[in-house]
Amino acid sequence: MSEMFISEPMALLFSASLLALTFLAYFAGLWTFRKAQHFSLLHPLVSSCLLIAALLYSLDIDYARYQRANNVFYWLLGPATVALAIPLNREFDRIRALALPLLLTLLLGTIAAPLCALTLASLFSADPLTLLSLTPKSVTTPIALSIAKEIGALGELTAGVVIFTGVVGAIAGPSLLRLLGVSDERLQGFTLGINAHGVGTARAFDISPVCGAFSSLALGLTGVLTALTLPTLLLWLPKIF
Amino acid sequence: MNSPKNMIIDTLKGLAVLVLFQLLGEGLAQILPLPVPGPVVGMVLLFFVLRQLPPPTWLISTAGRLISLLSLFFIPAGVGIFFLPEALRQQWPAILAAIIGGTLLSIALTGLILKALTRALLNNE
Numbered sequence: 199m200s201e202m203f204i205s206e207p208m209a210l211l212f213s214a215s216l217l218a219l220t221f222l223a224y225f226a227g228l229w230t231f232r233k234a235q236h237f238s239l240l241h242p243l244v245s246s247c248l249l250i251a252a253l254l255y256s257l258d259i260d261y262a263r264y265q266r267a268n269n270v271f272y273w274l275l276g277p278a279t280v281a282l283a284i285p286l287n288r289e290f291d292r293i294r295a296l297a298l299p300l301l302l303t304l305l306l307g308t309i310a311a312p313l314c315a316l317t318l319a320s321l322f323s324a325d326p327l328t329l330l331s332l333t334p335k336s337v338t339t340p341i342a343l344s345i346a347k348e349i350g351a352l353g354e355l356t357a358g359v360v361i362f363t364g365v366v367g368a369i370a371g372p373s374l375l376r377l378l379g380v381s382d383e384r385l386q387g388f389t390l391g392i393n394a395h396g397v398g399t400a401r402a403f404d405i406s407p408v409c410g411a412f413s414s415l416a417l418g419l420t421g422v423l424t425a426l427t428l429p430t431l432l433l434w435l436p437k438i439f
Numbered sequence: 440m441n442s443p444k445n446m447i448i449d450t451l452k453g454l455a456v457l458v459l460f461q462l463l464g465e466g467l468a469q470i471l472p473l474p475v476p477g478p479v480v481g482m483v484l485l486f487f488v489l490r491q492l493p494p495p496t497w498l499i500s501t502a503g504r505l506i507s508l509l510s511l512f513f514i515p516a517g518v519g520i521f522f523l524p525e526a527l528r529q530q531w532p533a534i535l536a537a538i539i540g541g542t543l544l545s546i547a548l549t550g551l552i553l554k555a556l557t558r559a560l561l562n563n564e
Contacts, residue, residue: 316541
């Protein structure tokens with residue numbers, strides 16, 4: 199951050215434009231999403247990431263440069279995560295009523311998510327490092343990165359995979375669940391939180407505040423539980439794969 | 440009450456509280472050492488405080504605003520998927536299979552498990 203102020207005015211202006219690019223792409227994406235009546239494939243996170251990536255490629259701008267200029271968003275994820283305590287508190291009575299099935303599903307879900315990823319990836323003969331980097335994919339980014347470090351996975355790959363997993367879950371999750379007859383918003387929210395962390399939670403809040411609260415709960419619990427269990431689970435896995 | 444000036448002050452007050460809990464969380468995660476990031480610990484701490492005293496409206500509105508912008512905050516990280524290191528390019532099919540197939544599979548599994556486990560409870564409502 200400090201480097202931004204020491205460097206010359208042109209560099210500062212460039213950083214400001216890269217920051218503005220994120221805002222513009224997001225609000226353009228949001229506008230389109232609303233015009234298209236919340237058609238999932240046009241979710242602002244998808245359209246704006248595609249738009250920005252296309253622009254960075256065509257203008258030959260370094261991704262690291264873009265990322266540095268947009269650090270403020272990474273920073274805001276902290277207070278936004280803390281803010282999830284408010285819907286969680288508001289919906290706590292509804293959550294407590296379903297406590298036991300929620301906890302059981304959570305236990306199974308935190309094991310199922312990495313296993314599903316490993317199974318699919320090994321069908322396409324991924325190398326061991328890639329496999330390892332895929333395992334924390336359903337966990338919120340900061341937890342996933344600290345898990346990646348602990349199990350010796352590739353942090354950059356894990357970060358990208360985590361976000362993209364969230365995007366896939368946010369796009370396809372609600373329709374898939376409806377197709378399977380899981381129509382209750384509380385159950386949809388909790389499933390999104392287990393499998394698609396913060397991005398899925400953002401989508402859950404689009405559906406309803408109750409859906410969002412259940413997703414927030416699952417997001418937090420999945421992160422904590424995966425951090426505690428995944429290193430142990432990985433000790434067992436070589437015997438299976 | 441709803442003037443822009445008040446809105447800004449309310450947002451700043453709300454942000455200050457949220458950041459304070461994040462810092463408390465970071466501190467606690469360091470001391471205990473928990474394998475959990477500070478903001479998640481901060482969320483749990485704030486939750487326990489809110490069980491004791493109800494949140495003021497300015498905190499509710501700030502939290503609501505931040506949560507509605509969650510997608511925006513993920514954009515810079517999301518763009519990164521298009522800029523993976525060269526060495527990983529040949530792993531693309533496996534990575535895509537895990538991300539798309541794996542995620543759909545685990546969503547279907549957990550959704551169905553949850554539905555089956557809650558059937559009795561939800562039917563009584």
